[in-house]
Amino acid sequence: MVQLKETKKIRFRIGPDNVLYTECFPNTLMTLEDGKESTRISAELVNFQPRPLLCDLTNVVKMTQECRRHFASAEHAATFSRAALVVTSPISRVIGNFFLGLNKPVKPTRLFTNKEDGLQWLMEREPK
Amino acid sequence: MFHKYVYEIPLMNKYWSIHGDTQPSHKEDPRLHAILDMIGKVAALDFSTTLSTSDRNDMVDAIAVGLNMLSEELNTSVVEKSKLDEVNTKLEKFAYTTAHDLKSPLNSIAGIVNLLELTIRPNATSEVADYLQRLKATVDKMKNLVQGILEYSKADAEKIERIETDLNKVFFEIVETDQFLQEVKVKIIGLLPVVFFNRSAIYQIFRNLISNAVKYSDKEVCELQIESTEMKDHYLISINDNGPGIAPENHDEIFKLFNKTSTTKIDSHGVGLAMIKRILEASGERIWVESSLGNGATFFFTIKRLKTFNN
Numbered sequence: 001m002v003q004l005k006e007t008k009k010i011r012f013r014i015g016p017d018n019v020l021y022t023e024c025f026p027n028t029l030m031t032l033e034d035g036k037e038s039t040r041i042s043a044e045l046v047n048f049q050p051r052p053l054l055c056d057l058t059n060v061v062k063m064t065q066e067c068r069r070h071f072a073s074a075e076h077a078a079t080f081s082r083a084a085l086v087v088t089s090p091i092s093r094v095i096g097n098f099f100l101g102l103n104k105p106v107k108p109t110r111l112f113t114n115k116e117d118g119l120q121w122l123m124e125r126e127p128k
Numbered sequence: 129m130f131h132k133y134v135y136e137i138p139l140m141n142k143y144w145s146i147h148g149d150t151q152p153s154h155k156e157d158p159r160l161h162a163i164l165d166m167i168g169k170v171a172a173l174d175f176s177t178t179l180s181t182s183d184r185n186d187m188v189d190a191i192a193v194g195l196n197m198l199s200e201e202l203n204t205s206v207v208e209k210s211k212l213d214e215v216n217t218k219l220e221k222f223a224y225t226t227a228h229d230l231k232s233p234l235n236s237i238a239g240i241v242n243l244l245e246l247t248i249r250p251n252a253t254s255e256v257a258d259y260l261q262r263l264k265a266t267v268d269k270m271k272n273l274v275q276g277i278l279e280y281s282k283a284d285a286e287k288i289e290r291i292e293t294d295l296n297k298v299f300f301e302i303v304e305t306d307q308f309l310q311e312v313k314v315k316i317i318g319l320l321p322v323v324f325f326n327r328s329a330i331y332q333i334f335r336n337l338i339s340n341a342v343k344y345s346d347k348e349v350c351e352l353q354i355e356s357t358e359m360k361d362h363y364l365i366s367i368n369d370n371g372p373g374i375a376p377e378n379h380d381e382i383f384k385l386f387n388k389t390s391t392t393k394i395d396s397h398g399v400g401l402a403m404i405k406r407i408l409e410a411s412g413e414r415i416w417v418e419s420s421l422g423n424g425a426t427f428f429f430t431i432k433r434l435k436t437f438n439n
Binding site for chain 1: 181183185186187189190191193194196197200201204
């Protein structure tokens with residue numbers, strides 16, 4: 001089973017802790033097309049069984065309105081049970097706050113300024 | 129008195145100046161100018177500008193990205209709202225035209241039913257007489273609905289002519305002309321004011337609120353209390369009843385056109401409250417209800433005071 005996958009913009013990985021890790025490469029501009037590709041790859045990696053998602057948005061410099069809406073949609077939410085968004089740069093913080101405030105994802109989603117806190121929150125709520 | 133300030137600025141902070149007269153000034157980052165321009169344009173509902181960002185990923189870039197996204201979202205909302213407004217305007221015109229076109233055939237039907245009744249003169253206890261009564265009641269119901277839609281469509285501020293109107297006289301006119309099937313007790317606290325408003329509009333508002341209170345009353349005696357409070361620029365008129373009350377989740381719903389939130393079998397078209405809200409809001413006034421189930425309801429509305437207009 002494939003545990004790792006990369007596109008031009010995102011690296012996807014399933015950890016031994018059963019968490020789906022996604023990380024954008026530097027200066028990533030996310031479009032709707034990228035968002036849909038991300039959903040497709042995530043769904044394949046988790047074998048269509050929603051898992052906790054730790055998404056590192058630090059390197060994202062722009063996310064289009066259509067892409068934000070797609071990530072907040074039920075279609076994308078089918079790939080994760082809850083999502084921790086890691087935002088350590090000013091731009092990613094703004095994008096993350098916009099995403100939570102305006103687009104309102106359908107599954108529990110929170111922002112974290114470091115991966116450890118995000119991972120702890122995901123694991124606390126994941127059924128053993 | 130001005131103080132001279134001298135600052136020692138670390139080299140890495142390239143946007144601070146070295147000295148100033150009253151406070152530190154900024155050696156302005158050109159991106160800040162673009163941000164200010166963008167805010168001005170967005171405030172004027174011009175969403176054509178997009179700010180570019182540098183590769184620094186600093187706070188200024190974050191503000192620029194945030195503004196770009198705000199502009200996008202606002203643009204979408206403004207476009208959606210204008211489409212919705214356009215659809216609403218078309219729907220209202222359609223409702224008005226349809227109601228207007230239905231008025232004449234409905235009057236004809238009412239006339240024909242009366243003629244039919246006169247011609248066949250059915251026995252009062254016969255099924256035919258019962259059917260005729262039901263037919264007449266249905267036609268009346270349709271006529272009321274059509275009339276309600278027409279009045280709602282006409283409730284437009286531009287057409288409202290304001291005159292000095294004594295609310296006491298309006299109230300007693302309603303009491304004299306309207307006949308209710310149940311006992312109604314009305315208590316007016318103090319004197320109602322003289323307002324500067326359209327007389328027939330204020331008549332409609334009072335009549336509608338009073339007849340609603342009576343219509344929905346679940347008590348043997350419907351008790352109403354009408355009061356006016358003088359505020360700085362307007363009067364706050366309240367009409368309180370001892371009826372079944374309105375659940376808080378329906379406080380906004382009852383003012384919507386064709387609303388059917390009532391759980392009782394009261395015959396209502398859901399036009400009256402929508403119409404008076406439209407009349408009041410089109411004139412810059414407000415109407416709302418305060419109520420909970422089982423505790424009656426108090427409808428409040430505002431009317432500007434005479435001096436507000438005179439000034």
